[in-house]
Amino acid sequence: MAQSGNKMEKRKPIKKKILTNVEYSQICQFINEFCGGGLPMDCELKMVTRIFNDIEPLALVCILQSQIFNKARGQHWRHENRAKLLLKIYDDECHLYNDSDLLIRMACAESINPIAMCRLLLQEKYDMRQRPAVSQLIKHPHLINDARLAANVQQCLYSDNQEGPITDLRRRMIGEEYELKLKQLANAAGIFFYDERDLRRMGYDKTPDIKVILPFLYKGLIVNWIESKANFGDTKSHKWNIQQQLLSYCNRFGPGIIIYWFGYHEETPLLPDNNIGITILADFPDRKHLDLMQMPRLPAV
Structure with missing residues (x-):
């Protein structure tokens, strides 16, 4: 039967918000496997657009945030103990690449948020133990007196959807x-x-x-x-x-x-x-x- 008048508007499908234990476990498993070598930002995009596109996107974002936070809290002291080594790796390799993605690649390799990687290196490089002072450099990378490091920190600032002033x-x-x-x-x-x-x-x-x-x-x-x-x-x-x-x-x-x-x-x-x-x-x-x-x-x- 032909429709008369204006075309009927298509209703957007309702995304699922109340998740079963199986669904929640599948999401957590995907996050843990993906973020073992990739950026949380890319994980979020893949979950929302391809893998779990029947689930409320902001629910996925929140679950990702929770999983990343719990993982970071459990590994905090391990990363702190490796800060000197990570800074040496950065210093050794920063002149080999003509881009500002080195810290992001290191963050992926270490399974750590890009901003958390920046925080570790800045603390170690400038012997800064006060969190507000480090946060100031992350928020305003132009204050960093090393131009290459400043560019890397700025790139991390735009590439981290879990931590940092933009995310906050x-x-x-x-x-x-x-x-x-x-x-x-x-x-x-x-x-x-x-x-x-x-x-x-x-x-x-x-x-x-x-x-x-x-x-x-x-x-x-x-x-x-x-x-x-x-x-x-x-x-x-x-x-x-x-x-x-x-x-x-x-x-x-x-x-x-x-x-x-x-x-x-x-x-x-x-x-x-x-x-x-x-x-x-x-x-x-x-x-x-x-x-x-x-x-x-x-x-x-």
Whole structure:
């Protein structure tokens, strides 16, 4: 049958956000094998466009970030102990190549982030043990008095999607974007709340993104606060969030919701740690599942 009028718009396929244990394990295995000799940036591109293109791309980005971080933390002291040798390798080879990719190639060979490689070499070359001083050179490579090294550091700065000032800025902007999204959706749903600034003015130190003024019900569960996480909720990171933030929210304000906007592991909501009053979602709660109390109206004068 011929269609009349404008062509129907094709809906984009919904990407999967809640991952099974098998799917999550496959992703982690791919990351660990790929990053044994390649850049995390290339790993991310291949996962998103070719290997796991049915899964929410930002979930893949977050899993990659978590895997790289855990690996780097476990190997930190090994790399620190090899800093002098790595600097010698760089000094011996930097004059053999007429490009600024030597540090990137070394990072791939050592299975380490390019910025982490820069940090090791700068610390060793200039005997700088204060992290802020090294970070300043990485953020502003033109301050490095060795032009060839400065060019290599600059190339690493643009080629590392896991560490460095550009990556930090991107993550901060994404986090703020989803906090704003939470507030907009809460307002649209008719929820009255205090945000973090309001709560800090009231003297609270650890504060959720929004504290509900009038508690509401979500599928029969009482909700007093909502926390926004522009991240993927695997079991390990969720337990860490409970210890660092959510436990104090529950003790102080009662039960609430944490939203992992980029999805979560299927076992995360089943953790017994959630029994203190934590509900896990991958999006803002559907309006049809909310029972809201109405603010009392003042009588007309």
